[in-house]
Amino acid sequence: MTVYQDRFFSARRAARSTLLVPVLGALGYAGCVIAYLPLLTLLLPLRVEQIAGDARFGVLATALIAGAVMASVSGIVFGWLSDRALERGGGRRPWIAAGLIATLASYAGIAVARTPEMLVVAVMVFQVALNAALAPLVALLAEESLDRQKGVMSGLLGAAQPFAAAIGPLLIAWTAPGLGLRLAAIGVIATLCLIPLLATSARPTAQPGGRTVAASSRDLGLAWIARLLVQIAGNVLFAYLLFFMEQFVAPSARATVPVEVGGLILAANIVPLPIALVLGRWSDRIGRRKPFLVAAALLDATGLVVMAGAQGWAVAAIGFGLYSIGWSVFLTLQIGFVMQLLPNPRRRGRDLGLINLSNTAPVLIGPALAWGLATPQSFAPLLLTLAALSLAGGIAMLGVKGRK
Template sequence: MIQSANPRPRLFLAIVALAYVGGVIAYLPLLTLLLPLKIEALSGAGRIGLSAACVTAGAVAASLSNVVFGWLSDRSRQRGGGRRRWIAGGGVATAASYAAVALATTPAALIAAIAFFQVVVNAMLAPLMAIMAEEIADGDKGVAGGLLSLGPPTASAFSAWLVGEALLPAEMRLALVPAVVLVCIVPLLLVHGRAAPVAADQAALALPPRRDLIVAGVSRLLFQIASVVTQGYLLFYFESIVAPAGHGLLPARVGHLMTLAFVVPLPIALLLGRLSDRARRRKPFLLLASAVAAAGLVGMAGASGWTAGAIAFIVYTTGASVFVALQAAFAMQLLPNPDHRGRDLGLLNLANTVPSLLGPPLAWWLATPQDFGAVMLLLAGLTVAGGLAMLGVRSWR
């Protein structure tokens, strides 16, 4: 592996973080707000079925393409071409996919456009994560993981602005997103790629065994099941604990709550990420974050009104956001082969997509419109199990 004698300046962390924010903006506004509006305009009464078809097709396309493009960027790097060409190509193709979504006039065309979108956006995201793994030194990966927490709140704020601008036509909204994405990724494309230096006390260590990456994947999968259920069913959860008279105001209140819940973890994730870098230990911080997330879910199970439920949800998202950010940084240190970082990170990404297929059946099985207590307690147990699973990682502390 080519190594650099000098570490990257801290400005590089900001450049990578900006590119990651662009990656989140590429998918979050479309999938959470713009696509539902398009589906409603296109399908009306059939919107539930069309939405499910789009989500399923998109999830399958995302799972496969992330692995494929991670592997392709590995091959490009081995041949001296680097990974940035894939990010650039994915960014341009993402703009084309937004045009396809805007021009779709039938349900079949929209499903195909969303599947195409998921393929090309992952062509951008897969090599981006591999660049983080190989160009950011291990001593800065905790901070880098904390910076990943900037993505969701920034993209959420941008989404809210897009929808809030009543004078913007739907086509203009769909055009603005890829334009902002390209602005965010260009600085990274202009920075020459080079591998991060390896610390002297780590250079002689053996590469991590593949089992450690599998353990990290199982841990993330358990954690992400809770994320899928809490975010996908949050409005229904609050309808179960708020008096019917207040249901009319719930969509706006839940939207504001989610924005706040994304913002609160930011400074905490950055602080704990830096502390984990300095201590050169990740597991204690991951266990603490998983315990906080589980406590929030238990609080949601026992809440009987808006205030208690909202506080418990913020506690959960704080712990979960910190865990996911630091675990992403930790996982980058567990890659068993530097020649296959992109492919292995793509396989690890399955732990982010498979829960979309596992979470809804759990909610259907255990939750009712009047009671989400049982499913929240089960999710708390899965969250604790996800945190404890990281103790099975042997190659790093």
Template structure:
């Protein structure tokens, strides 16, 4: 890879806009998949909720996997043709609004499955070009800071969830409309700016060297294993809490879970930003990534042992602290490993499989290991996978 380009003043000013846009992307999917969709599925399917939600998520994950690679590649083609990636982000925003309307109108399991698949296609038309823009326009010596700022997304999304669920007078369609407006408001500022750096033309058609491919594969595998637990908890946290606090319905629990998520995601935010900047200055990211994975695994073990709502909440907070630091710093870490500047969108789409494949693996593990009243075996398995992900990340040789 070519040496990093010095950070221009305009790029420095735009860095918060990249972070805001990425946060908007999280707002686009987290409130829906974590709380609004599980509530809708439980009201529709009752005791069959785990099966129906699993089928919905599997269809959405398949659609997201293909869509992210497709729109990343299409944005690469646009750049090669002299255009840019921002047009695809705009198209994705429009498509996401249409998908939210379809979700609100869905009243059968099949309609929910199809509307969630459409949503995943649309939201990935936003996210794939957006992260390629970040990889392209943020220099390497600021990628740790940029990664730390990405941790802003989860607390913002959790806060949006909490606010939406506290407004009991709002119907489902209005809640989804507010999610879309927040998404658009966060993403449009960066879409309306000009690129701060031009793509590096010094790419070759030759395959990257074997060490580069191995390093990217190790980073890919480590994040994949880390993301399985995150996917399970983003989808089934409501059901897990119901197993710890029986006798409380989803409508009653949802506002409390929204508040828990907001607090849990805010706490690690300054730590992720600080450690991201420290990793920029020291050039050492792997020790932080391993430590974060071990903290996340400790939280999952605590969730397996928890027998009360307070204990479960504390353990969840520990898990979130570790996982958010890991995922935020890993994003910048992986961007530095991309072997071909001309194919950033495609390669990030392949890397994004670490976000979408867990949406297949996680629900399957949940279906096999969890029941509506017992999630402990599942949490133990997730803790083991999380430690394994941190250890595999250490196999990367190009970067410290």
């Protein structure tokens, strides 16, 4: 083998090596999304409806808010603990594995809950366990991937949503088992997704120039606010979509709504996947992400306006599809954008835990908005408010000066 051949194959091996973490990390992230998305969007609302009946709005809001508080605190704590473990020569993977085991155990509490109070407590425990795995995982992705790959990695992370959304309709269509067996199936799939990443060794990647370019606190604050505003709509819509779509069918036909909503969530999440991958790669090549983020927020708001004016299932579904494309693309591309704004490589876990408040805080705000603005007969005021918030989130990204 010549020197040039040796260099060629060495370069190919290095390229494959640097792609290993984005690919396996995205698969592991999908496992975490699978662990919560089918539960919170379909199984939990159905269980709340069974337990609480006409009080389902209040019980679901209480469960989501209490869970979000626990997720917010635990995301910061476990991110910081994984930072400390890394400083002491350990790693983040043991924390991810422990969080996975705790999440699997927490499903038992949800399965046996028989009262609204028991269910709320079980959801709180579940959120702590899930974030024990998720916070170190996101920090690992930030430190073991190159900046020039973060757009592609963001696109791959975006695949987690449709992958997880595919599980929900299958579980609902699987009519024979009870809630416990359905949760066990979710746990098995999530574990299979995380095992490949956990089996690899740590491979921190040095960025060109020695570290990621630091951003100002103002830039980080604006990016945080933008994500918060866009996420409010997502948390409300996916939690209450089942109730929203029920208004377009006769009471006698409502038994089929969960399956149809599950299929709608699946379709609306598959379509944005190739779009996010292409735009992520495009943003890597041109070094600009803000134009894509603003356009995605505008599409997000447009879909919500269409839903607000819908008088039938078909128009509501189209609006939800437009919304989902914009929402998914915005959040997907902003993951890589925010990772590039982190100022301290030694505190990625803690800082991403703080950034994650923009994902969990909407669960505190969203249900309050839904409770105050929506009724089983009218969601229009709520949807128009969410459209305004999403548009404001896109405009906020224009104020970030440290990155294009």
